Amino acid sequence: MKLIELSSINQYYGQMQVLSNISLSLEEGEVLGLFGHNGAGKTTCMKLVLGLLKPTEGSVSVFGGLPTEAQRRRALGYLPENVTFYPQLTGLETLRHFARIKGASLSQVEELLDKVGLAHASQRRVKTYSKGMRQRLGLAQALLGQPRLLLLDEPTVGLDPIATQELYQLIDSLRCQGTGIILCSHVLPGVEAYIDRAAILSHGQLQAVGTLAQLAEQVGLPAWIRVKITEPQKWHDHLSGLGHQVRLLPG
Numbered sequence: 396m397k398l399i400e401l402s403s404i405n406q407y408y409g410q411m412q413v414l415s416n417i418s419l420s421l422e423e424g425e426v427l428g429l430f431g432h433n434g435a436g437k438t439t440c441m442k443l444v445l446g447l448l449k450p451t452e453g454s455v456s457v458f459g460g461l462p463t464e465a466q467r468r469r470a471l472g473y474l475p476e477n478v479t480f481y482p483q484l485t486g487l488e489t490l491r492h493f494a495r496i497k498g499a500s501l502s503q504v505e506e507l508l509d510k511v512g513l514a515h516a517s518q519r520r521v522k523t524y525s526k527g528m529r530q531r532l533g534l535a536q537a538l539l540g541q542p543r544l545l546l547l548d549e550p551t552v553g554l555d556p557i558a559t560q561e562l563y564q565l566i567d568s569l570r571c572q573g574t575g576i577i578l579c580s581h582v583l584p585g586v587e588a589y590i591d592r593a594a595i596l597s598h599g600q601l602q603a604v605g606t607l608a609q610l611a612e613q614v615g616l617p618a619w620i621r622v623k624i625t626e627p628q629k630w631h632d633h634l635s636g637l638g639h640q641v642r643l644l645p646g
């Protein structure tokens with residue numbers, strides 16, 4: 396079943412067009428990596444799916460239609476890029492607070508803290524948490540209510556390599572349970588083993604969509620290196636490691 400279908404979206408903020416003719420879909424149990432530099436339009440795509448923005452042109456279908464408020468709260472988990480919390484609350488209190496807002500069961504809260512590796516810090520105030528810990532608390536918040544659809548905006552920012560690996564493994568186990576996941580990132584290396592398909596967004600336009608093998612085969616390397624990326628050397632090393640000949644263009 397298709398969890399998301401964006402069709403021919405043109406999106407404007409005032410006079411400024413930020414998405415051009417975007418069509419994207421996501422199936423149950425699929426992980427789609429949405430890649431692009433900062434400002435490419437990834438968060439805007441997320442906001443359209445969340446119903447926080449109405450499409451200027453085109454249509455958005457989530458769970459086969461326009462999601463109701465209840466569906467959005469329970470069946471859709473969102474980890475924003477900059478998740479904010481009340482600093483005075485403990486991790487446990489924070490998650491209970493979000494569970495009440497979402498209408499999710501409170502009995503899940505401790506299990507989720509354990510799942511994201513925060514059980515030991517559940518009684519500490521969030522203001523004492525590191526960025527990585529806040530990010531994991533944000534993920535626990537997104538997982539409340541066992542969502543069928545998970546939108547993760549730059550989920551590994553602030554996580555150390557071990558926590559990053561654990562997050563990807565968690566994503567993998569959720570995918571196996573049928574959760575559809577969109578993973579937004581401005582970097583590809585490290586994520587590629589965990590995504591089914593990749594969509595490359597550049598200046599509001601989709602450069603390519605497909606499995607990594609399809610992308611390499613169908614659009615060839617020039618399309619990859621035309622994409623403006625923030626860490627060119629990493630991409631260079633990654634693609635070189637896969638046996639491709641990559642030349643970095645100036646600028």
Ligand code: ADP
Nearest residue numbers: 408411413431432433434435436437438439440
């Ligand atoms: P990304 O998530 O890939 O960094 P965004 O979707 O946040 O990209 O932003 C896409 C473009 O839209 C950027 O040029 C950004 O400055 C602009 N933009 C984002 N939100 C707003 C807004 N609320 N008002 C005006 N412009 C915005």
